Amino acid sequence: MAHINLHNDLPGIRGxxxxxxxxxxxxxxxAEALLRADNSLSRGERELIATYVSSLNDCFFCQNVHGAIAGHYLNCDIPAIDAVKQDYLSAPLSAKMKALLGIAALVQKGGKQVTTAAITAATEAGATEKEIHDTVLIAAAFCMYNRYVDGMATWAPQNRQFYVDRAPQRAAEGYADYDLHK
Amino acid sequence: MPHIQLNESLPGIRALLAFSPHTAAPLGALANTLLRSDNGLTPAERELIGAYVSSLNDCFYCQHSHAAIASCYLSNNTELVNQVISNYHTAPVSGKLKALLCIAGKVQQSGRNVLPADIDNARAAGATEHDIHDTVLIAALFCLFNRYVDGLATVAPTDMNSYRQRAKQVAAMGYGSHVYTSQQP
Incomplete structure (x- = not known):
């Protein structure tokens, strides 16, 4: 039960x-600007960064929503997304994505944790300045969304298929102007 | 030195907002909605929550920027602002604000650290549901801003007077694209 009366029974951030x-x-x-607008990082890659940070923050709702959307874009199933969360270095991802996920993990701990070495590694793996910027801001944004969702103690459906079933609709409609009740 | 190439004449988050205007717009809208509202919490109380969370995240630029804005709203009572940031328990502020700062401190650690007892304490001290909501989201928002500013190693001015000058600008005009398109105070 949420910490305050939200006057609705919608799950997670929708409530x-x-x-x-x-x-x-x-x-x-x-969310629309970071995760869906035109970008050299694919929508799937950006959703994966969001998913990974949400898993580090232990936010069940966000990591399942965005994990399912990442899976939708990347044509992979939930076990494959879970494998990235558990050990992205062993996952079948580009060296650039691995370096960017490394930066995202540092941002999750604290902005000051991001080292010049981590930035250099990403640059050498082919990441552009905009990609590095967007990775830092996506990671920072999910440190906000995750705290909002869990800091208010919202409820989250426990059946993970719920999130998989909803992912195609969110991918198609985007975040900017959707019906919270659908 | 910043991790990416930024406009050197802009300090802190202002350089990032200029680098990425399409994300600057919703960030500015969030700041205006959460920090400039006087629905329940005052703008001064909102800025104090932002400055406190920024100090917990050890973000020099955000802490001093928002402390200075809070001071603007509090007739330049910087001593009060400094007391709230260094130890709000002994600061001469309301029991309600103290209970909300406690919640903000929990949010800074993790959303999961906010307990029903923290919410009950805030309610008992007179906080409304809306006050609690806004406190959690302001604290969460500063966990974004602080990571954005320090994660890209932006430049924080060491001239403390410059924070006071920029604070006057924000107190008068709010947040928005003027913070990176106009002359820096």
Whole structure:
């Protein structure tokens, strides 16, 4: 049960967005700009960064929502996404993605944890300045979303297939202006 | 030196907002909605929560920027602002704000650290549901801002007067693209 009365029974961040539409709008616009707008990182790669940070923050709702969407874009199943969360260095990902996930993990601990060596490794693996910027901001943004979702003690469906079933719709509609009830 | 090439005349987050205007817009809208509202919590209380969380995250630029903005709203009572940041328990602020700062401190560690007892304490001290919601989201938002600013190693001015000058600009005009398109105070 959420810490406050949200006056709705929507799960996770959707319950919070229904409760507070004035903050929902920029929160969704930020997700749209970071995760869906044109970018040299694919939508799948960006959702994977979001998923990984959410798993480090132990946020069940966010890691399952974004893990399912990442799986949808990347044509892989949930066990494959789970394998990335557990050990991305052994996963079948590009060297660039591995370096960017390394930066995301440092951001999750704290901004000051990001070292010049981690940036150099990403640059040498082919990451552009914009890709490094976007990785840091996606990781930082999920340190916000995860804290919002769990800090308010929202509820999350426990059946992981729930998230897989919803992923194609979110991928098609995006985050900017969707119906929270559908 | 920043990790990516940024406009050297812009300090802290301002250089990042200029680097990426399409993400700057929703970040500015979030800041305006959460920090400039006087629905329940005052703008000063909101900025104090932001400055406190930034100090816990050891983000020099954000802490001093938002401490200075809070001071602007509090008739330049920087001593009060410094007391809240260094030890809010003994600061002359309301029991409600103390209980909300406690929640903000928990959010800074992890969302999962916020306990029903923390919420009960805030309610008993007079916090509304909306106050609690806004506190959690402000604290979460600063966990974003602080990581963004330090994660890309932006430059934080060491001239403390410059924070006061920029604070006046934000207190008067709010957050938005002017913070990176206009002359830096």
């Amino acid at each position: 919070l967005m229904e409760y507070s539409p004035e903050t929902a709008r920029p929160l969704n616009d930020l």
